[in-house]
Amino acid sequence: MAANVLPEKVSENSIRVLNTLFDKNLKTYFSFEVGFCNAHQPYSFRKAYIECPQFLSHKRDNVPAVQLHKLLASAFKILRPCEKNGIKVVRLPGTTNELFRNQQDAVKFLILFIENYKDHEEAFHMAMREEKEPERVECAVLGAHIFSSLALGGIVKMKNTTGQAEECPCSCGMILSAGNTGIGHKKVWHGFPDLLVNHTAVTVTRRTIDVDESREEYRPSTSKRIRLEKMESVESEYEACNKQNTLYGIDFSAQLISQAITHGFAQRKKYNFVNCLVPTIGFTLNRLLIYLYDPDRDILLRRKDRLELMDQNDCLILPAVVELWFILNLHLFGATMSEQICSKLCKSGLKSHLEEFGGLDIYQQSLLVGAGKNELSQGIQLDANILASKHAFCFVDQ
Ligand SMILES: [Zn+2]
Numbered sequence: 001m002a003a004n005v006l007p008e009k010v011s012e013n014s015i016r017v018l019n020t021l022f023d024k025n026l027k028t029y030f031s032f033e034v035g036f037c038n039a040h041q042p043y044s045f046r047k048a049y050i051e052c053p054q055f056l057s058h059k060r061d062n063v064p065a066v067q068l069h070k071l072l073a074s075a076f077k078i079l080r081p082c083e084k085n086g087i088k089v090v091r092l093p094g095t096t097n098e099l100f101r102n103q104q105d106a107v108k109f110l111i112l113f114i115e116n117y118k119d120h121e122e123a124f125h126m127a128m129r130e131e132k133e134p135e136r137v138e139c140a141v142l143g144a145h146i147f148s149s150l151a152l153g154g155i156v157k158m159k160n161t162t163g164q165a166e167e168c169p170c171s172c173g174m175i176l177s178a179g180n181t182g183i184g185h186k187k188v189w190h191g192f193p194d195l196l197v198n199h200t201a202v203t204v205t206r207r208t209i210d211v212d213e214s215r216e217e218y219r220p221s222t223s224k225r226i227r228l229e230k231m232e233s234v235e236s237e238y239e240a241c242n243k244q245n246t247l248y249g250i251d252f253s254a255q256l257i258s259q260a261i262t263h264g265f266a267q268r269k270k271y272n273f274v275n276c277l278v279p280t281i282g283f284t285l286n287r288l289l290i291y292l293y294d295p296d297r298d299i300l301l302r303r304k305d306r307l308e309l310m311d312q313n314d315c316l317i318l319p320a321v322v323e324l325w326f327i328l329n330l331h332l333f334g335a336t337m338s339e340q341i342c343s344k345l346c347k348s349g350l351k352s353h354l355e356e357f358g359g360l361d362i363y364q365q366s367l368l369v370g371a372g373k374n375e376l377s378q379g380i381q382l383d384a385n386i387l388a389s390k391h392a393f394c395f396v397d398q
Pocket residue numbers: 123141144145168169170171172173174
């Protein structure tokens with residue numbers, strides 16, 4: 001007999017919002033290819049260099065894309081809509097094991113959020129008005145009001161080298177734990193996400209990323225050009241770079257992709273995940289960029305469209321909250337893609353890159369989660385040959 005997890009007092013509106021999880025529109029993910037990159041070298045996520053052939057628009061049309069409910073069909077088998085008094089509600093099949101209770105609790109978390117979403121929205125409005133350290137305030141409000149309210153267990157760690165717990169700046173009194181959020185290894189990609197939320201790494205910025213979707217029109221910023229002009233043969237290098245349609249200059253996307261890959265390997269090592277997708281989220285200007293990486297099968301996925309968390313009137317978009325909740329609790333419901341789905345997606349190519357250039361053993365065996373600056377500081381002199389290579393001009397930035 002199916003167990004219904006809804007408490008007695010849930011508004012019809014909340015029920016409708018819950019069921020948007022099963023709307024099949026928009027939740028499309030596509031598999032991402034990584035060409036040449038500097039994953040085998042000691043660079044931070046901010047200095048990651050990645051060539052993504054799929055940024056060519058004519059190739060993008062042919063990229064295999066899968067809807068979320070097909071991608072993770074096993075999770076959607078557990079969590080599905082049903083009819084109750086003519087209204088669709090979320091239900092779970094009845095079992096008695098521990099995981100089932102966790103799944104129920106996660107659904108209750110979501111219901112609680114939806115019923116009280118106005119409080120969380122108000123905290124966001126406060127964050128948007130903040131002029132002093134706006135990214136940090138936004139990050140704390142996101143951690144306190146969105147991630148800890150939606151992720152079961154609510155274990156949110158905010159980047160703070162002093163390790164001192166922080167209070168939510170909206171004066172709601174919520175305390176956020178803070179400390180080392182470093183992931184990676186000093187010999188390869190590494191860096192410090194702003195938040196670690198259970199199995200998800202989150203980076204917050206207020207940078208625009210519009211260039212991401214229109215690669216062909218990309219031109220480097222003035223400051224970047226000044227740095228480039230110090231190099232020899234800048235123009236030809238730059239043209240070559242543009243022709244290859246690299247991620248050169250698209251710092252936030254490259255930062256997130258390198259973080260997604262590294263975080264996937266790090267979580268796999270820490271929790272002995274096998275064939276599991278691990279989420280990495282970027283948050284910028286009220287939009288979420290969602291990446292999922294399965295390090296065993298070397299499949300990197302990105303949500304095709306950015307997920308808008310707030311509308312034009314700065315109101316929370318609840319269906320986006322529901323999707324975010326699903327991503328944050330992926331491991332409770334099933335983060336493993338079927339073999340059949342995997343066969344339709346392309347491999348990222350990262351593993352073969354590492355096999356060629358070295359470093360795969362570090363990714364598979366030595367990555368850290370929750371590391372401090374000392375553990376991840378570079379302290380390694382780059383080989384002169386690397387700096388002289390055809391890709392060197394991409395490394396001088398920042
Ligand atoms: Zn607050």
